[in-house]
Amino acid sequence: MNGATNGSVPAGATVVETAARVRSGDVSASDVVSRTLSLVEQLNADLNAFVHIDTEWALELARDIDAKVARGVDPGPLAGVPMGVKELQAVAGWPCAMGSTLYSDRIADHTCTLVARAVAAGAVPIGVTASPEFGRASYTASALHGVTRNPWNTDLTPGGSSGGSAAAVAAGMVPMATGTDGAGSIRIPASYCGLVGFKATYGLVPRGPRHRGVADNDHYGVLTRTVADTARFLDCVCGVDDYDRASLPAPPFRYEDRLFATDLSELRVAFTPTLGNAPCDPRVAAVTESAAEMFIAATGARRVPVNVTVDAACGTAFRALSAPEVYGQVRAALPGRDMHPSVRRYVEAAEALGPDALVHAHETRAALVAEMAVAFEGFDLLLTPATQVPAFPAEGPMPTEIAGQPVDHWGALAVTFPFNLTGQPAISVPAGRVGGAPVGLQIVGRRHADALVLAAAAAFEGMA
Template identity: 70%
Template sequence: MTTVRHSYVEETRTVVETADLVRRGELAAREAVAEALDRIGRLDPELGAFVHVDPDGALARAHEIDELVANGGDPGPLAGVPLGVKELHAVEGWPFAMGSVLHSGRTADHTSTLVERAVAAGGVPVGSTASPEFGRASFTASALHGVTRNPWNPALTPGGSSGGSAAAVAAGMVPMATGTDGAGSLRIPASYCGLVGFKGTYGRVPRGPRHWGTAENDHYGVLTRTVRDTARFLDCVCGADEYDRSSLPAPGEPFETRLASVGLRGLRVAWTPDLGNAPCDPEVAGVVGAVATRFVAAVGARRVEPALNIEDAAGVAFRTLSVPDVHAELRGVSSERLDDVHPTVRRYGEAAKALGAGALVDGHRARARLVAELARAFERFDLLLTPATQVPAFPAEGPMPTEIAGQRVDHWGALAVTFPFNLSGHPAVSVPAGTAGGAPVGLQIVGRRHEDLLVLAAAAVEAMSSTSG
C-alpha cells in the first residue's frame, strides 16, 4: 500500500450551499471567488490542477452577480459558484492548447455550450484545468504543463483525462469543474479523488458549438463533491443544442428536485468486478464489492447475477473508432513536430495511416454487438455495479498500469470497466467507495440509456451512506 505523504484535501462550501447563499444575499460572489483564488494560489503550485487562471475576469463576473442580487435580481441556480473548466473546453479569449505542444499559444475564439450555459446560470469561470495531451491518458501529465497530482496523496495521479478538474475540486479550489469522458475520463478521476463523476446518456450534455469528433464516444459533464451538486449543474446545462446533432432535449422536470422521489426498493441489481473479462485488483474488488453489497441491502434491492462477458472485440472497436479523432489533430503536422507529442498520441497517428474501411466496418459491428449484449443484460437487471477502475491510483508521472492482478494488460487495461459504456452510450456514475492503495476508489453505477435520473438517485443514496461511514 502506498504511504500518504500529505493530504491537500479541503472541505469547502458545496455548489448548492454557495449558490443558495449568494442568491439570498448572505454571501457575496466576490467573496466566494476570492476564496477560490486564494486556495488556488496556496495549493496549486504543489498540485498542478490549473494551467490558466483568470482572476480579473472572475472577479469582474462576480461583481456583476453581486450588483444583480443587490438590485433584487436572481443570477441563477449556480449564482457565484467558482467553476474550473477543463482545458479541452473552449472559453473565448483563454488559452486553448488541449494539453498539446502542437497548440501552445493558441487562444480560443469561441466558448463551449456547457460553459456558456453554466455562466448564464450564474457560474463564474476562474481558470482552465489540466488534461493530458488531447485527453488521451488516464493520468494527467503533459510535456506542455507538467504533472498534476492527487490532493489525497501528491505522489499519486488524480486520474485522467479530467485530472486537473478532479484535483481542483478535491482540494477545495473550486466546488465544480467541467470534464469530458471518452473512455472513463470523468469516472476514473472521480474515483481516485473521492468525488462524484457522472457520464450521462450519450447526448445528455451538449458538446457544441465546434465538436468535430467522429467516434461518438465522448460525453461532457462535471466533477463535484455531491450528487445534488451534479444534478444542479446538469439542470443548468442539459438540453438540445442546434450545434450538436446528438444532443438530447432537457428532462421534463429538474434532476435535483426529483432525486429523493425515485423508488429504489425492489430493483434488480447486479455486481461484477470485471464485466466478465477484465482483471481487477483484489483490494479494489474487495473494497468496492463490500459497498455494492451494502447498497443492495440499504435500498431493499434484489441482487441478481450479471451473466455478462464483454467480448474482446469491444476493446478493438473502441481503439479503431477512436483513431480518426486523434488523426484529425495530427493531420498536416510535420514529422519533426510529431516527435514532440506523447508516444500514445503518436501511436494513434501511426494507426490512422493503416486504417481501412474494413476495420471501420468491423468496429461499428462490434459496437452494435455490444449494444445488443447490454440491451439483453438490462432485461435481467435494472442497475449494474462495478468498480469505477480496476486498479488503485498509480504514480502521478505514469505510466499507465501494465499489469493488473498478475495479468499483463495494454494501455486500455485500466479502462476495461468504463469504456464499454462510452461505446454504448449508457449513463454511468462513480461515487466514493472507500480507499485502496492509499487513495480513494469509486463504485460505478450504470443504468439503461435515458435512465439518468435512476442512476443519479442510486448514486445519491450510496454517496450519503459513504459519507456516514
C-alpha cells in the first residue's frame, strides 16, 4: 500500500499502518475517525453494513488519543484504529438487538470484554454491524435490519453471521470489525469478502460478561485485511477473563512477533476439499487446492495423505448442542412469532430434543475430538476450502444443494462447524476468486497451535 501524505491515512489502510501513524503523531486519531465516519456515510446505504453509528463517542475517544500523543503517552497498539462491533457483542449504551425484532428496543447496560480490551489498547468503536437474527445463518438479512450486501458484488451476500463486519472491512469503511464464530461465522464472511478471519483456540479470546455459551461452540474474534492486523488485535484482547469460565491465559509471547519467526519448512500439510463427506463446488475445490499446493511448494512443506472423515452425525450433534441456546433467546415470544428460517429450525430442534439425543450429541463431539487428535498425529496443518460454495444471493436462502448433492443447514457449513465442535484454531485467508467473487483457504491446526496457524496464514498471504 502506498504511504499517505499531507497528514492523512489512505482509504484501505491496515490496522498496523493506521496505529503506527497515529502513535507517531504523523496523523491525528480525530482525522482518521472523521474520515471513517464520512466513508460510512458515503458507502453504507448500498451495503447496509452498519446499523448504528455513535459519532459522539468515537470522536471523544479520538480526541483522548490525540491528547495522549501530545503528552508523549503511548495510546496503545490499536491507537486511533476505527472498529465496527458485531451486534451480538454488547457495548454499553448501544442498541443490542442481536438482529431480532424481539429485542429491537434493547440497549446494552455493559460492554463485552473483547471490546473493552480493544478500547483500552486504543481502538475506536464507531458503531454496530449487522447480523442475521441471533447470528444463526451464513447470510446476513433480518426482519429488523434488512439485507446486507457484499462490496465485491452487491447482488451477493457477504456471508454470515458476521456479514456486516465483513462488508464494512471489505468496503474500506473500517480496518477491522469484530465477529463471532459459532459454526463458521467469521471464516465464511472472510471467505466471501476476501478478508482474513481467524477463529482462535476455544477460550483464547474471552467472551464475558454474560455470554451463556450453552453449546461451548462460540468463539469471538475479528475480521481484518491482513494476518498481521489479526495478530495485533489478538495480542490486545486474549487472556483470562473472570466472566468467561472457558477463557485461557494469554501466551508468554506476542502472536505478531511470531508471524515471520516460525520455520514452516518440513511441515506436514494435508489438503481435503470435503473433510471426507462434505460436497464441495468443484470450482472452489480447484481454486483452494491450487492455493494449497502453492503454499506447500513455497514453504518447503510436505503434502501428506488425509485420513479425516467427519461423520454426518456431527451435524445432528451440532444442532442438538446449539438448539437450547437459541430456544433460550426466543422462548419469551414463541407463540406465533415470525422468525428467520434458520432460527425456526433451531427452535424446532430444541422442542424435539430429548435426553438420549443430547447424550448422543456429547458422545459424537467427544468422538470427533478424538478422531481429529489421531488425524493430526499424521500432519501439522489441515487445509480445506473455507466455504464449500461461492457467495450466493444476498437475500438467501442458504444453499440446499452443493455439487449436485442435497444439503441441509449444517451440511452447508460442513467444512467449518466441525472445528467449532473441537475448539481448534482455524483461519480463512483469500485464495482466489470464483465467478468474480473471493473464496478463502482454511488453515486448521491442533488446539493451542494458534501461532503456527497464524504464521502459515502470513506466509500464504505473502505469496499472493
